[in-house]
Amino acid sequence: MAPQTYAVAHNRDVVHIRQAVRVLAQQCRLSLVDQTKMITAASELARNTLVYGGGGTATTGLVRKAGRQGVAAVFADEGPGIPDVDLAMTDGWTSGGGMGLGLSGTRRLVDEFELVTETGVGTTVTIIKWGR
Numbered sequence: 692m693a694p695q696t697y698a699v700a701h702n703r704d705v706v707h708i709r710q711a712v713r714v715l716a717q718q719c720r721l722s723l724v725d726q727t728k729m730i731t732a733a734s735e736l737a738r739n740t741l742v743y744g745g746g747g748t749a750t751t752g753l754v755r756k757a758g759r760q761g762v763a764a765v766f767a768d769e770g771p772g773i774p775d776v777d778l779a780m781t782d783g784w785t786s787g788g789g790m791g792l793g794l795s796g797t798r799r800l801v802d803e804f805e806l807v808t809e810t811g812v813g814t815t816v817t818i819i820k821w822g823r
């Protein structure tokens with residue numbers, strides 16, 4: 692199935708992205724626990740795209756590697772970027788009024804995590820969770 696791209700502009704978009712990720716996670720036979728981890732991770736990143744990135748897109752799809760199938764989600768914005776990634780990835784660090792657990796928690800919930808950001812250009816975060 693071709694990847695799908697969703698706008699991340701409103702709170703309700705986060706709900707749609709959660710649903711899309713759930714369907715994909717079931718298709719590639721993630722366990723119930725892993726489905727929940729991937730959905731939680733996607734929610735956190737979608738929320739960051741919305742709140743800090745000023746909105747953007749989420750692209751979701753199935754991916755294959757070495758006979759395994761997984762769910763991938765890419766969150767992209769053209770917001771301010773993250774000046775200090777190490778700091779942003781620290782448990783409990785927030786520039787706003789959050790808990791500062793979104794990025795650090797997300798990295799622990801998924802199998803693959805990649806963050807690309809440039810000040811004044813934007814932020815792209817890619818996550819993958821592999822099925823059985």
Ligand SMILES: Nc1ncnc2c1ncn2[C@@H]1O[C@H](COP(=O)(O)OP(=O)(O)OP(=O)(O)O)[C@@H](O)[C@H]1O
Binds near residue numbers: 814
């Ligand atoms: N897409 C983004 N664009 C710009 N800055 C970002 C983006 N995502 C995260 N950040 C920065 O990284 C910090 C840490 O993000 P993280 O999701 O870990 O915590 P939070 O959103 O502040 O709180 P929480 O997610 O726990 O409610 C944010 O406070 C923000 O400064």
Ligand SMILES: [Mg+2]
Binds near residue numbers: 738739789792793794
């Ligand atoms: Mg967050």
